[in-house]
Amino acid sequence: MNQLRKGKVRDSESLRGHQVAAATAPPIDISQALEELDWIPRPRLLALRRLGIETVEDLLTHFPRRHEDRHQFPHFPREESDVPICLCGEVVKTSVRRFGGWKKIFEATLEESSPNALSEPLTCRWFNLHYVQKMIATGQHLVVFGKPRLRGKRICMDHPEFEVIENDEEISIHFRRITPIYPATEGLSQRVLRSIIYRLLNEVSPAHPELETLLPAELASGERGDAIRAIHFPESWEARDAAREHLVLSEFFAMQMLIASRRSGSSTRMGEAHCGSGTLLDKFLEALPFQLTGAQSKVIAEIRRDLAARHSMNRLLQGDVGSGKTVVAIAAMLLAIEAGYQAAFMAPTQILAEQHYAVLRRWLEPLGIRMALRTATRQEDNACLLLLESAQIPGSARVSRVGDGVSPSRTFPGVKPAEDARYSRRRLPHFEKPWAIYAVTIGTKSRRCLSPNARKIILEALLHFHNERYELLAACVMPDHLHFLIQPWPKENDDAGNVIFWSLRELVHSIKSFSAHEVNKIENKKGAVWERERFDRYVRSDRDLEEKFHYILRNPWDSGVAQQNEDYPWLWTQDDEARKESSFRRDVETNARDARATQRNALARDNAPQVIIGTHALLYESVSFLNLGLVVIDEQHKFGVAQRARLTAREPAPDVLVMTATPIPRTLTMTVYGDLDVSIIDEMPRNRGKIITAVRDVSKLGEVLSFLRTQLEPGRQLYVIYPLIDESEKLDVKAASAEYELWRERLHPYPCEILHGRISAAEKQATMERFRRGETRALISTTVIEVGVDIPNATVMLVENAERFGLAQLHQLRGRIGRGEHKSYCILLTSDQSKETSAKLAVLERTNNGFEVAAADGELRGPGDLPGTAQSGLPALKIGNLKTDAGLMRRARAAAMSIFEADPRLELPENQRFRRLIVEQQGRTFSNVS
Numbered sequence: 001m002n003q004l005r006k007g008k009v010r011d012s013e014s015l016r017g018h019q020v021a022a023a024t025a026p027p028i029d030i031s032q033a034l035e036e037l038d039w040i041p042r043p044r045l046l047a048l049r050r051l052g053i054e055t056v057e058d059l060l061t062h063f064p065r066r067h068e069d070r071h072q073f074p075h076f077p078r079e080e081s082d083v084p085i086c087l088c089g090e091v092v093k094t095s096v097r098r099f100g101g102w103k104k105i106f107e108a109t110l111e112e113s114s115p116n117a118l119s120e121p122l123t124c125r126w127f128n129l130h131y132v133q134k135m136i137a138t139g140q141h142l143v144v145f146g147k148p149r150l151r152g153k154r155i156c157m158d159h160p161e162f163e164v165i166e167n168d169e170e171i172s173i174h175f176r177r178i179t180p181i182y183p184a185t186e187g188l189s190q191r192v193l194r195s196i197i198y199r200l201l202n203e204v205s206p207a208h209p210e211l212e213t214l215l216p217a218e219l220a221s222g223e224r225g226d227a228i229r230a231i232h233f234p235e236s237w238e239a240r241d242a243a244r245e246h247l248v249l250s251e252f253f254a255m256q257m258l259i260a261s262r263r264s265g266s267s268t269r270m271g272e273a274h275c276g277s278g279t280l281l282d283k284f285l286e287a288l289p290f291q292l293t294g295a296q297s298k299v300i301a302e303i304r305r306d307l308a309a310r311h312s313m314n315r316l317l318q319g320d321v322g323s324g325k326t327v328v329a330i331a332a333m334l335l336a337i338e339a340g341y342q343a344a345f346m347a348p349t350q351i352l353a354e355q356h357y358a359v360l361r362r363w364l365e366p367l368g369i370r371m372a373l374r375t376a377t378r379q380e381d382n383a384c385l386l387l388l389e390s391a392q393i394p395g396s397a398r399v400s401r402v403g404d405g406v407s408p409s410r411t412f413p414g415v416k417p418a419e420d421a422r423y424s425r426r427r428l429p430h431f432e433k434p435w436a437i438y439a440v441t442i443g444t445k446s447r448r449c450l451s452p453n454a455r456k457i458i459l460e461a462l463l464h465f466h467n468e469r470y471e472l473l474a475a476c477v478m479p480d481h482l483h484f485l486i487q488p489w490p491k492e493n494d495d496a497g498n499v500i501f502w503s504l505r506e507l508v509h510s511i512k513s514f515s516a517h518e519v520n521k522i523e524n525k526k527g528a529v530w531e532r533e534r535f536d537r538y539v540r541s542d543r544d545l546e547e548k549f550h551y552i553l554r555n556p557w558d559s560g561v562a563q564q565n566e567d568y569p570w571l572w573t574q575d576d577e578a579r580k581e582s583s584f585r586r587d588v589e590t591n592a593r594d595a596r597a598t599q600r601n602a603l604a605r606d607n608a609p610q611v612i613i614g615t616h617a618l619l620y621e622s623v624s625f626l627n628l629g630l631v632v633i634d635e636q637h638k639f640g641v642a643q644r645a646r647l648t649a650r651e652p653a654p655d656v657l658v659m660t661a662t663p664i665p666r667t668l669t670m671t672v673y674g675d676l677d678v679s680i681i682d683e684m685p686r687n688r689g690k691i692i693t694a695v696r697d698v699s700k701l702g703e704v705l706s707f708l709r710t711q712l713e714p715g716r717q718l719y720v721i722y723p724l725i726d727e728s729e730k731l732d733v734k735a736a737s738a739e740y741e742l743w744r745e746r747l748h749p750y751p752c753e754i755l756h757g758r759i760s761a762a763e764k765q766a767t768m769e770r771f772r773r774g775e776t777r778a779l780i781s782t783t784v785i786e787v788g789v790d791i792p793n794a795t796v797m798l799v800e801n802a803e804r805f806g807l808a809q810l811h812q813l814r815g816r817i818g819r820g821e822h823k824s825y826c827i828l829l830t831s832d833q834s835k836e837t838s839a840k841l842a843v844l845e846r847t848n849n850g851f852e853v854a855a856a857d858g859e860l861r862g863p864g865d866l867p868g869t870a871q872s873g874l875p876a877l878k879i880g881n882l883k884t885d886a887g888l889m890r891r892a893r894a895a896a897m898s899i900f901e902a903d904p905r906l907e908l909p910e911n912q913r914f915r916r917l918i919v920e921q922q923g924r925t926f927s928n929v930s
């Protein structure tokens with residue numbers, strides 16, 4: 001460092017005559033604009049600005065891209081190498097060759113400074129770079145960096161990075177050291193940039209207070225100021241690595257502190273719990289024609305916990321295409337709805353919004369849920385319809401719905417219960433029959449109205465001797481009366497050894513007296529609670545039993561006490577018991593809480609939709625949510641953090657569930673999605689038909705076509721994907737219709753239709769609908785079909801020019817098939833026989849697992865920018881690399897999380913210094929870190 005400080009910084013053209021006066025100059029302010037330094041010439045300032053460098057700090061943190069060891073250079077190579085190397089030599093010859101008219105190749109031949117007998121000259125070549133020709137002349141010494149290649153007999157380097165060695169006083173900055181190579185720009189050579197940074201480092205004290213080290217001690221030792229010096233001009237490779245680690249950790253730590261504060265912000269902001277007791281959910285699950293996979297159940301439990309907590313949920317649900325995320329989303333929505341909230345479901349495209357609307361209607365309408373579709377072109381509401389239904393025929397029997405609380409096996413569409421709501425008075429049976437089942441109704445005295453708590457107590461009273469003195473089959477506590485189905489059990493044997501049953505009279509008496517006492521206590525009242533039994537009879541047949549059963553469980557809705565869409569908590573059936581086993585008591589409690597939520601909830605009265613389905617435009621249009629409790633966002637990768645923030649900024653904050661089929665690498669879930677908790681569905685439904693993927697050369701089209709027919713014949717449907725990869729790519733409508741005509745002929749007589757981005761939304765929708773209904777058998781489509789489309793009967797996908805698609809996209813496309821029980825086939829047609837294409841497409845033949853596809857994709861493509869970082873709202877990284885520095889990211893994350901865990905508001909004195917790391921929304925959030 002000493003030697004470094006002594007070195008005079010002098011740019012031969014621009015800094016001439018300027019004396020370094022580090023000792024006497026006023027201290028430099030880190031945030032100071034570079035203009036104020038007065039030793040950087042104006043043209044340089046402009047060039048720096050092009051690199052986004054405006055302040056002292058920007059320049060100090062303009063980190064080297066790499067370093068070159070310029071202590072000594074290796075001998076010129078005689079072989080090719082895939083690793084770029086750094087060489088030094090003298091230019092012995094230059095020449096310009098023309099080819100193809102105006103094109104030029106400039107060549108410079110270099111010889112080693114201390115050649116030996118085996119030395120070969122090196123030819124450096126630049127194509128069409130006029131300025132290079134002006135910079136290089138015979139006699140100069142050059143440092144070049146690039147990959148040596150054998151061209152004929154010559155060793156060549158094409159387009160090497162180069163630097164001309166000038167024998168000036170500055171040589172110590174640029175040579176005989178580990179030299180930094182910067183991301184450069186036009187008008188600013190490595191040399192000039194290096195000189196400027198060198199001088200700047202000399203003027204800024206490493207102990208500058210603004211270079212404070214903002215890292216917890218356990219993460220890294222050393223000081224930030226020293227690390228900055230060492231990253232630019234390291235004394236050794238070890239020093240360079242240590243400095244880099246320090247700076248990467250600072251950068252990652254700052255990022256993780258911001259993420260941790262986002263998380264902590266949303267978890268400390270108290271919102272409301274958005275979770276019902278699960279009665280609606282249970283009904284939904286019972287009606288499903290399949291069992292949830294273990295992974296689905298696990299994820300639903302995780303979501304349920306989040307919904308029930310008072311802080312807001314921010315959860316990312318990852319699951320491969322077809323893993324059944326929609327069911328999970330519905331489960332979450334039902335829990336929120338039951339607690340009295342609205343749920344919004346957002347899809348990335350209109351087709352998907354429409355599809356979700358159709359799917360959700362199928363599942364949710366039977367539960368009496370009011371839904372609305374909101375897209376640019378369609379606004380549909382099923383809410384009004386239901387309103388009419390319930391308003392016009394109050395108390396009458398409805399068509400059976402799963403929402404009635406009757407398990408589907410016990411519903412009897414069309415069976416009308418007793419018409420007379422005023423039951424005729426009858427006496428208790430005159431005789432008791434062994435194993436008889438009775439339907440009993442008891443009214444309250446003077447039609448006294450029972451509070452929710454009283455109703456809860458009565459249910460408990462009914463259950464008190466259940467399975468001890470009787471079996472209770474079903475019960476419903478209405479505001480002023482009570483229905484139940486009961487089967488008395490044996491009580492004792494008489495002297496003769498005959499079985500004596502509990503009498504109904506005894507049982508009813510104990511139920512009444514037990515509950516009356518408790519009800520009066522809780523309501524602070526005295527006097528009779530119950531009237532005499534008003535209605536009872538023993539059940540004569542199974543059919544009779546079912547009718548009674550049905551009647552009791554529908555009573556709250558039929559009599560208008562509960563709204564159609566509403567849950568009625570004081571219902572109990574044996575099915576409930578079997579399902580919930582010991583958890584009944586807890587449920588009674590939550591039911592009571594839900595009842596309160598429902599009562600104060602305006603939704604039920606206003607008939608506002610409970611589920612709103614739309615595109616992401618829901619965010620921007622003035623859709624008014626009345627009481628938004630949950631937002632489900634499908635296909636997250638098309639949805640940025642900023643948009644998510646728009647949602648969560650609402651007061652009170654809704655819970656947010658984002659779903660994606662794109663496997664997200666760990667590094668991203670630590671960063672871009674770092675403020676989300678992650679749930680993973682890592683298991684496919686078992687009933688899936690297999691998907692077989694095959695790559696075929698176009699020359700085999702004939703065979704492929706006859707195969708397609710073997711599938712169309714038994715009724716399957718087919719997607720043909722043609723390669724208009726990007727919908728923004730200009731669509732040649734003529735080409736599309738030619739494509740269509742071709743396929744119509746090929747598949748004749750099976751009806752086909754075409755789908756692409758230029759077709760109007762309404763038409764698209766109609767086309768999809770016809771395909772869904774099976775009226776069209778093949779859909780010739782661009783990738784508008786890509787995400788989420790769910791048509792189980794479509795089992796074949798043919799992708800034309802498969803080489804033009806990315807692996808991830810092909811996997812997404814393939815996810816459209818294999819959704820039913822039939823075996824599915826994905827045929828990838830290609831005419832490209834290159835190694836790369838074969839390797840790529842072979843991945844899909846090998847595996848159906850999205851995570852494996854993603855891993856293979858990452859390897860084939862090599863490191864590159866990870867997707868989604870731009871939308872993360874996180875500052876761009878200056879030195880860290882998400883891919884290669886994952887280990888450091890983990891350490892930084894753990895440190896940040898533990899700080900926030902112990903001190904969620906950063907109030908402890910030792911944490912004060914970290915506060916400056918997390919000033920959100922100020923544009924320069926992280927600039928003070930790295």
Ligand code: ADP
Nearest residue numbers: 290291292293321322323324325326327685790
């Ligand atoms: P994705 O995760 O791609 O969104 P979907 O939710 O669209 O998947 O589900 C794909 C298909 O699988 C749907 O037809 C759905 O009804 C069905 N499905 C979901 N869960 C199961 C399951 N546990 N068993 C059988 N089929 C299921």
Ligand code: MG
Nearest residue numbers: 325326634788
């Ligand atoms: Mg989906």
